[in-house]
Amino acid sequence: MLFVLVNVCYLCVTELLSVLLSDNDCSMSLLLSLSLPLSSSILFSHSLFLSLSLFLSPLSFLSPSLPISLSLSLSVCPSLFLCRAFKINELKTEVTNRLAMLEKRVELEGMKVVEIEKCRSDIKKLREEMASRNNSHFLDDNKKLTPRRDVPSYPKYHLSQETVEALRQPTFDVWQWEPNEMLSCLEHMYHDLDLVKDFNMNPITLKRWLLCIHDNYRMNPFHNFRHCFCVTQMMYSMICLCSLQETFTQVDILILMTAAVCHDLDHPGYNNMYQINARTELAVRYNDISPLENHHCAVAFQIFSQPDCNIFSTFDPEAFKQIRQGIITLILATDMARHGEILDSFKHKVDSFDFTDEEHVTCLKMVLIKCCDISNEVRPMEVAEPWADCLLEEYFMQSDREKAEGLPVAPFMDREKVTKPTAQIGFIKFVLIPMFETVMKLFPQIEDVMVQPLRESRDRYEELKQIDDAMNEVQKKKSENLTMGKKK
Ligand SMILES: [Zn+2]
Numbered sequence: 001m002l003f004v005l006v007n008v009c010y011l012c013v014t015e016l017l018s019v020l021l022s023d024n025d026c027s028m029s030l031l032l033s034l035s036l037p038l039s040s041s042i043l044f045s046h047s048l049f050l051s052l053s054l055f056l057s058p059l060s061f062l063s064p065s066l067p068i069s070l071s072l073s074l075s076v077c078p079s080l081f082l083c084r085a086f087k088i089n090e091l092k093t094e095v096t097n098r099l100a101m102l103e104k105r106v107e108l109e110g111m112k113v114v115e116i117e118k119c120r121s122d123i124k125k126l127r128e129e130m131a132s133r134n135n136s137h138f139l140d141d142n143k144k145l146t147p148r149r150d151v152p153s154y155p156k157y158h159l160s161q162e163t164v165e166a167l168r169q170p171t172f173d174v175w176q177w178e179p180n181e182m183l184s185c186l187e188h189m190y191h192d193l194d195l196v197k198d199f200n201m202n203p204i205t206l207k208r209w210l211l212c213i214h215d216n217y218r219m220n221p222f223h224n225f226r227h228c229f230c231v232t233q234m235m236y237s238m239i240c241l242c243s244l245q246e247t248f249t250q251v252d253i254l255i256l257m258t259a260a261v262c263h264d265l266d267h268p269g270y271n272n273m274y275q276i277n278a279r280t281e282l283a284v285r286y287n288d289i290s291p292l293e294n295h296h297c298a299v300a301f302q303i304f305s306q307p308d309c310n311i312f313s314t315f316d317p318e319a320f321k322q323i324r325q326g327i328i329t330l331i332l333a334t335d336m337a338r339h340g341e342i343l344d345s346f347k348h349k350v351d352s353f354d355f356t357d358e359e360h361v362t363c364l365k366m367v368l369i370k371c372c373d374i375s376n377e378v379r380p381m382e383v384a385e386p387w388a389d390c391l392l393e394e395y396f397m398q399s400d401r402e403k404a405e406g407l408p409v410a411p412f413m414d415r416e417k418v419t420k421p422t423a424q425i426g427f428i429k430f431v432l433i434p435m436f437e438t439v440m441k442l443f444p445q446i447e448d449v450m451v452q453p454l455r456e457s458r459d460r461y462e463e464l465k466q467i468d469d470a471m472n473e474v475q476k477k478k479s480e481n482l483t484m485g486k487k488k
Helices: 010-022 040-061 078-136 159-165 180-194 202-214 225-241 250-262 272-276 281-285 291-304 317-333 336-350 358-373 381-404 420-442 447-486
Strands: 002-006 031-036
Touching: 002 420, 078 202, 159 180, 159 358, 180 202, 180 381, 202 225, 202 250, 202 291, 202 336, 202 358, 225 250, 225 447, 272 281, 272 291, 272 381, 281 291, 281 447, 291 317, 317 336, 317 358, 336 358, 336 420, 358 420, 381 447, 420 447
Parallel strands: 002 031
Antiparallel strands: none
16 A cells, blocks of 8 residues: 655645546555645635535536535644545545446446347337238238127117118218127118128128128228228218119129228238338239239138138029129229229210120229229218328328338328328319219219219318418418528
């Protein structure tokens, strides 16, 4: 142990202490003997305290709980020099120990950082795994496809006459029903259209099939069982409104209704563009050709392959083939990438439409399912508007994921680029109205109940856009004025 006695003037004390205190590895005891005039002792004590406080302040930052209290008493009495020196020595030991403790804590904190980083990367891996599982499909998982044996009789879900009548209208409020009520409504439609009677369907199989359908829709913001219900209910109201049973065969009606029920089965909530760009299992399986629609079809027929859910069990093989082909054609027609092609083909036929021409009828059925699939804006504003929010939510979910995965993002899905009015105006003006107006040539009765609400919806969103634009203009001017004010 080295014993050093140093005489210093008070100006050098702080520097010495810093050196001494920072040298915490050295097992050196230092005795400071301060020869100071009594008159400066108070000043010195203050200065020393400040120096120590400053030196220790980073420590207190690192460990706010560390109590740092320094008390120095100074005296000119030589007998107290030693005592004071020992106090400083004690202080040095204490600080050295605390530094060692802090270093340990820093080391531990460092380990925690490493742990946190590891947790982060584990979470990322788990997320990716979950995402990829979301994209893997029923073919590996038969759980949901197993039909339920305990078909409920729904005494609680008996439909009132009022509901039965409202169900035939495009104005039906699709939001006020829980899943079992929607299932009862779908069941009612099959009975009401005489499909159960005409095709000798087992009514219990119909119930079981519908339950299985419900179980195979995912809880997406938009592409969920309620959307399936909406599309089917719109199909039912179009069949009623356009008296399609007078011009179509019952097989056509069965194809239209069943394709509507099955058209988005097991939709993962990310569209074909995502599937193709992210090279998902679905895109690989279907070679980038309508991966989702092919998948919805495949799931539908996986369900029919279960005897307990096969509503077509009474059909002979030829009839089943026809039904199967019809349903596949309609579900594949719901891919919006084919919108122009299908509508053009229909436009060529509509002026000389022939209900006895199979090609004409198939084309009309394709257009009808397309109309129903995107028919939310036909509904009253209070029913339609929540759907626009649901769709945007699903789009934003996709674009956020595309950004995170470095994939291309469609502007209409980008939360930074799209607003509800702009998205709706374009869609109503350039997709919905032209399609419904073409169908109107064949069925003029849809003008008042379907086309007119679309025009009103377009006008309402245009007004909303004007308000949005005006608000943005005001906001822009405000921020410009603010910048000008700052510059001044
Ligand atoms: Zn759909």
